[in-house]
Each structure stands twice: as structure tokens, then as C-alpha cells.
Amino acid sequence: MSELHKATKHHDSKSMTITIGVLALQGAFLEHLNLLKRAAGQLKSQGFEDTFEFTEVRNVQQLERCDGLIIPGGESTTMSLVAAQSGLLEPLREFVKVDRKPTWGTCAGLILLSESANSTKRGGQDLIGGLDVRVNRNHFGRQVESFQAGLDLPFLKSKDSPSSEPFPGIFIRAPVVERILPNVEGVQEEEQAKAQTVVAPSKSAKDDQARGAMSSHVDIMGVLPGRLKKAAAMGAEVNADEKAGDIIAVKQGNVFGTSFHPELTPDIRIHVWWLKQVSDAIITSTATR
Numbered sequence: 001m002s003e004l005h006k007a008t009k010h011h012d013s014k015s016m017t018i019t020i021g022v023l024a025l026q027g028a029f030l031e032h033l034n035l036l037k038r039a040a041g042q043l044k045s046q047g048f049e050d051t052f053e054f055t056e057v058r059n060v061q062q063l064e065r066c067d068g069l070i071i072p073g074g075e076s077t078t079m080s081l082v083a084a085q086s087g088l089l090e091p092l093r094e095f096v097k098v099d100r101k102p103t104w105g106t107c108a109g110l111i112l113l114s115e116s117a118n119s120t121k122r123g124g125q126d127l128i129g130g131l132d133v134r135v136n137r138n139h140f141g142r143q144v145e146s147f148q149a150g151l152d153l154p155f156l157k158s159k160d161s162p163s164s165e166p167f168p169g170i171f172i173r174a175p176v177v178e179r180i181l182p183n184v185e186g187v188q189e190e191e192q193a194k195a196q197t198v199v200a201p202s203k204s205a206k207d208d209q210a211r212g213a214m215s216s217h218v219d220i221m222g223v224l225p226g227r228l229k230k231a232a233a234m235g236a237e238v239n240a241d242e243k244a245g246d247i248i249a250v251k252q253g254n255v256f257g258t259s260f261h262p263e264l265t266p267d268i269r270i271h272v273w274w275l276k277q278v279s280d281a282i283i284t285s286t287a288t289r
């Protein structure tokens, strides 16, 4: 029995039903739903008491039913355009930044959850925000430069599963986190002043409330090493320690983002981990309410 499982029992003898939405405007939402169902099946077979329900999210009513949300990979410009047309952008911002409900974005989803994104035409895309980071879109180049890399993700290791099998990271026109932004006033304006950079709005009173609600610490959850070494081998002067690399997974409070696409693999480990995170977050929020 996991620690979490015990915590659930302790908190409330009845188990919870948790509704997870997957934003289904564009991109790989069906793949996420498949993996979520498999992940929930595994948790159930391990004796996890909560029940998970999954739903596609295309409108505000569907979003309102959700306790947690996944924003899939795809094309972030298209997704934000459709979200704006469907009147979903503001409700999504509220879901993530004011209500602080657990949200995970993969690839294009990570871009939308960032407070700042470069390599973007001005006015070319609206961000939801929630992660105090700047991403660089299409960091590794074009579609043909897509690749797969075995990732060492420390958060997947635990006493129960010390397995260090690398996670199959699929990178397709993937962004990386190129800067963790300080959670201070004025940083948005600084970011906005950069060419080809868009930022999530932070001017309204509601957004001030949102900034106050956001956890201030960004955790680096995964890096892709090796590129610096490669650059050094090719003669570049590189001055960084062994562990340095491109940041490809971050978490800030309840907001989680990955550059790569777990939904395009058969590996359910991150989905299992994230479902437990959602359950944990609900326990914490009801305990402090």
C-alpha cells in the first residue's frame, strides 16, 4: 500500500471519484485518454481506492466538471486560437492559475502553460500561463529533426519502484524551458519587450489574484543531457557541469509540463505518477479548506 493510499484512508474513509479532463480541441488527446485509462486500471489493481473518470473537454461546462486537466501535444497556435474562439481561454486561466487545479501540458501543452514563449510571431498566440518559465518553441528544429531519447526522470523512482529504466522521450518540434522566470513584478513587461516573444496576460485584477495564488517555486523535473557535450565535441567552448542540459520537464505547484510526448508511447509511468499527484492535491486542498 502506498503512502498516498494510506493518506486517503486516513483523510476520509470513503474513496473519491476524480474527474480528469483532456483538452480536445486539437492534437493527441485520444492518446492521452488511452494512457489515462490504462494508468487508472493499474492503480485499481494495486488497491488504490479512488475512482477516476475521464472526459474530453471542448467547452466551459465540461471544464467545470474537472478536478484535473491535461493539455496534449499538437500545435499550440491552433489550440490557443480554437480555445479563444470557444470562449475557453479565460476559463482555462482561471482553472490553472486561480483555482490551481492540477494541470499537465505535454509539448504544445507546455507552451500554453508557460508565462512566456519565444520564437512566436507577435499576436500569433495567446498563452494560458501558470508556469513561471520562458520556453523556446521548436527548439530542436523542424519535424524531420524529431527524435527519441531515453530519459532519466528522478520523480519516477520511489521506494516502491526503484526501477531506473529510462523513459522513452519522444520529441517532435519540441520546446525546451530556456529560462526560469523570477516571480517578481515587472518580469512580464521585460519578457514582452523581447522580439518574437509572447507572454500570458497578467494585468487584470483577476490575474493579480492568480499570481498570488501560484506557487512561487519552479521545480526542474527532468533534463536532457548530452547536447552540451556534443557541442563541446564539435569544438564549442562549453562551461557547464556534467548534469547541465536542456530542461524538458518542470513543475510549479499543481502545474506540470513536459517537452516530450508520453502519450505517444505505451509507457504509462508518468500518467500513473500524475494521477497520484492529482489525488494528493485534492486531499491537500480539502484538508486546508
Ligand code: GLN
Pocket: 072, 073, 074, 075, 076, 077, 106, 107, 108, 109, 111, 137, 138, 172, 173, 174, 175
Ligand atoms: N511546435 C509545436 C508548437 O509550437 C509543438 C509540437 C508538439 O506538440 N509536438 O505548438
